[in-house]
Amino acid sequence: MSAILLPFTDDGAIDWPGFEAHVARTVAAGLVPAVNMDTGYVQLLAPSDRRRALEIARSVAAGTDPAGVGIDLVAGAHVADGAGDPFDPAAHLAAAEQVTAHGGVPVVFPSWGLSSLAGPDWVAAHARLGEAVGRHLGFELGPMFVPYGRIVDLDTYAALLEVPTCIGAKHSSLARRPEWERLALRDAHRPDFWVLTGNDLAIDMVEYGSDYLLGLSTFAPDLFARRDALLAAGDPDARELTDALQYLGAFAFRPPVPGYRHDAAMFLQMRGWIGSDATPPGAPRRPDADRDVLREIGRRLGILA
Numbered sequence: 001m002s003a004i005l006l007p008f009t010d011d012g013a014i015d016w017p018g019f020e021a022h023v024a025r026t027v028a029a030g031l032v033p034a035v036n037m038d039t040g041y042v043q044l045l046a047p048s049d050r051r052r053a054l055e056i057a058r059s060v061a062a063g064t065d066p067a068g069v070g071i072d073l074v075a076g077a078h079v080a081d082g083a084g085d086p087f088d089p090a091a092h093l094a095a096a097e098q099v100t101a102h103g104g105v106p107v108v109f110p111s112w113g114l115s116s117l118a119g120p121d122w123v124a125a126h127a128r129l130g131e132a133v134g135r136h137l138g139f140e141l142g143p144m145f146v147p148y149g150r151i152v153d154l155d156t157y158a159a160l161l162e163v164p165t166c167i168g169a170k171h172s173s174l175a176r177r178p179e180w181e182r183l184a185l186r187d188a189h190r191p192d193f194w195v196l197t198g199n200d201l202a203i204d205m206v207e208y209g210s211d212y213l214l215g216l217s218t219f220a221p222d223l224f225a226r227r228d229a230l231l232a233a234g235d236p237d238a239r240e241l242t243d244a245l246q247y248l249g250a251f252a253f254r255p256p257v258p259g260y261r262h263d264a265a266m267f268l269q270m271r272g273w274i275g276s277d278a279t280p281p282g283a284p285r286r287p288d289a290d291r292d293v294l295r296e297i298g299r300r301l302g303i304l305a
Contacts, residue, residue, distance in 0.1 A: 001031060001032040001033075001034050001067070001074055001196065001211070001212065001213040001214075002026050002029075002031040002032070002033060002034060002213070002214060002217040002218055002221050002224065003034045003035075003037040003038065003039035003040065003213060003214065003215045003217070003218055004019065004022055004023055004026060004033050004034060004035050004037070004039060004040055004057070004218055005022065005039050005040065005215075005218045005261060005264045005265065005268065006019055006035075006039075006040040006041050006045075006053065007019060007022070007265060007268065007274040007275075007276065007278075008265075008276060008278040008279060008280055009275065009276050009278060010275075010276045010278050012278065012280070012281075014049060015274060015275065015276065016052070016056065018273070018274040018275065019053065019056060020056050020059075020060060021273070022218070022268070022273065022274070023035070023056065023057050023060045023061065024060050025221060025222070025273070026066075026218075026221045027060060027061050027064050027066045027072075028066075029066075029221040029222050029224070029225040030066045030067060030225045030228075031066060031067060031217065031221050031224065031225060032061075032066055032067050032069065032071055032072065032073065032074060033057055033060075033061055033073055033074075034073075034074045034075065034076075034107065034213055035053045035054065035057045035073070035074075035075045035076070035104075036050050036053055036054065036075045036076040036078060036099075037075075037076045037107065037109075037213075037215070038076075038141070038145055038146065038215065038258075038261075039215040039218055039261060039264070040053065040076070041261065041279075041280055041283060042076045042078045042109065043078065043080070043146065044280050044281075044282055044283060050078070050098075051098065053075075054075055054098065054099065054102040054104065055102065057073055057075070057102075057104070058073060058102045058103050058104070061073045062103060071105050072103070073102070073103060073104040073105070074099075074104055074105045074106075074107055074137060074213070075099045075102070075104045075105075075106060075107065076099075076106075076107045076109040076139075077092065077095035077096040077098070077099050077106035077107060077108055077109055077136075078095055078109040078111070079091045079092050079095055079109070079111040079113070079114070080111075081111050081112045081113050082112060083112050083147075083148070084112070085111075085112050085113050086113050086116070087111075087113035087114055087116065087117055087121075087125065088111075088113055089125065089128065089129075092108070092111070092114065092125070092129060093129060093132055093133070095109075096108065096129055096132070096133045096136060097132070097133060099133075100133050100134070105135050105136060105137060105167075106133060106136045106137070107136070107137045107138075107139050107170060107213075108126060108129065108136055108137065108138055108139055109139055109141075110139060110140075110141050110146065110148055110149055110150055111148060112148045114150075115148050115149070115150040119152060119153060119155060119156035119159070120156075120159065122152065122156060123156060123159040123160050123162075123163065126138060126160060126163050126166050127163045127165075127166075129165075130163055130164070130165025130166055131165070133165075134165055135165055135167050136165060136166055136167070137166070137167065137168050137169060137170060137194075137196065137213075138160055138166055138168070138169030138170070139169065139170045139172075140152060140157075140169060140170065140171045140172060140173065141170075141172045141198070142172055142173045142174060144174065144255070144256075144257045145172060145257055145258060146258075149172075151171075151173045151178065154181055154182075154185065157169075157182055157185060158185050158189065161185065161186065161189050161190045161193055162189075162190075166193075167192075167193065167194060168193055168194025168195065168196050168211070169182075169193075169194070169195065169196065170196040170197075170198045170213045171195060171196065171197060171198055171199070171210075172198030172199070173199070174198075174199055174200070174201050174202075174253070174257075175199070176199070176202055176205070179195065179197060179199060179202075179205055179208075179210060180208065182195050183195050183208060183209045183210060186209075187209065194211045195209070195210045195211065196210065196211050196212060196213040197210040197211070197212045197213075197214070198212075198213060198214060198215070200214055200215055200216040200249040200252070200253045200260070201246075201249055201250060201253055202246075203216060203242060203245060203246055203249060204239075204242050204246070206228075206231065207231070215253075215260060215261075215264070216245070216248065216249045216252065216253070216260075218264055218268075219248060219252070219263075219264050219267045219268070220245065220248075220267075220301065220303065223241065223245060223301060223303070224245070226241065227241045227242055227245065244297070244300050244301050245301070247297055247300070248267075248294075248297045248301070251263070251290075251293055251294075251297065252264065252267075252294075256284050258283065258284050259284045259285065259286045261279065261283060262277065262279050262283065262284065262285045262286045262290075263286050263290055263294060265277040265278070265279060266286070266290060266291055266294055267294050267298065270291070270294060270295060270298060270304055271298070271303060271304065
C-alpha cells in the first residue's frame with residue numbers, strides 16, 4: 001500500500017488532476033492507494049477536500065484490487081480534535097463510515113482523544129468501530145510525525161490482534177525493534193494480521209515479514225513495484241534497488257520528519273509528474289538545496305537525467 005501525496009499548485013490550490021494521475025499511477029504499478037493519510041496532509045484539509053480526495057480515488061481504483069489482496073483503496077479516518085479533548089467515538093465512527101461509503105477500508109488515524117485512552121480502552125474503541133464498519137486498519141503513528149501520535153505498548157498491541165475486524169495495523173515508529181516485536185506477536189497469535197510497516201528508514205522490513213503502507217513509495221511507486229517483483233522472484237538485484245531507495249528515504253525523512261512531503265513534491269515535480277512543489281499553509285518546507293541531492297538520488301535510480 002502506498003500513501004498518496006496530495007499536490008498543490010503555485011497559487012495554493014489543490015492540484016486535483018495531479019492527484020488523480022498519481023492515484024492512477026500507483027494503481028497501475030500494482031500498489032493499493034492510501035489517501036487522506038499524513039502524506040496527503042489530512043490534518044490540514046477541509047472536510048470537503050477529504051471527501052473529494054475519496055471520490056477521486058474511488059473513481060480511479062474501484063474494482064482494481066491492484067495488489068490482489070481484496071482491497072482497492074484504503075484511507076485515513078481522521079478526527080480533527082485538540083489537545084485535551086476527550087475521545088469522541090461518534091466523530092471517529094463518522095470518519096470511518098465516510099471511507100467505507102466510498103468503498104475503502106478505513107485506517108483509524110490517531111487523534112488527541114483516541115491517543116489519550118488507556119490501553120484497554122484504546123483497543124475497545126477499535127472493537128466498537130469494527131462492529132459498526134467491519135474491516136479496518138489500526139495506526140500507530142510516532143510523535144515525530146504528529147504531536148498526538150502514539151506507539152502502544154506490546155500488551156495493548158497483543159489485545160488489538162484479538163479484534164477480528166481489525167485486519168492489520170500500520171506501524172510508524174521509524175524503529176526496527178518494536179516492529180520485530182509486533183511481527184513475533186503476529187506470528188504467534190494471528191498469522192493473517194498485516195503488520196504494515198511505515199518505517200521509511202527501513203524499507204527492507206518486508207523481508208522480515210511486514211507488509212507496507214509507506215509514504216516513501218509515493219516518490220516512486222513504479223520502482224517500489226519493481227523492487228517487490230524482484231523480491232518475489234528471489235532476484236538479488238532487489239537488494240540493490242532497496243539500497244538506492246533507502247538512500248532516498250534516509251534523506252527525505254530526516255528531522256523535521258513532516259518535511260518529507262515537500263521533498264516528495266520536489267521529486268515528483270522533477271519527474272514531470274506534477275507541476276509544482278507547493279505545500280499547504282502550515283506544512284514544513286525543505287531548503288532549495290534539497291533539489292541537488294534529490295536529483296543525484298534520481299540519477300542513481302535511473303529516473304532523472
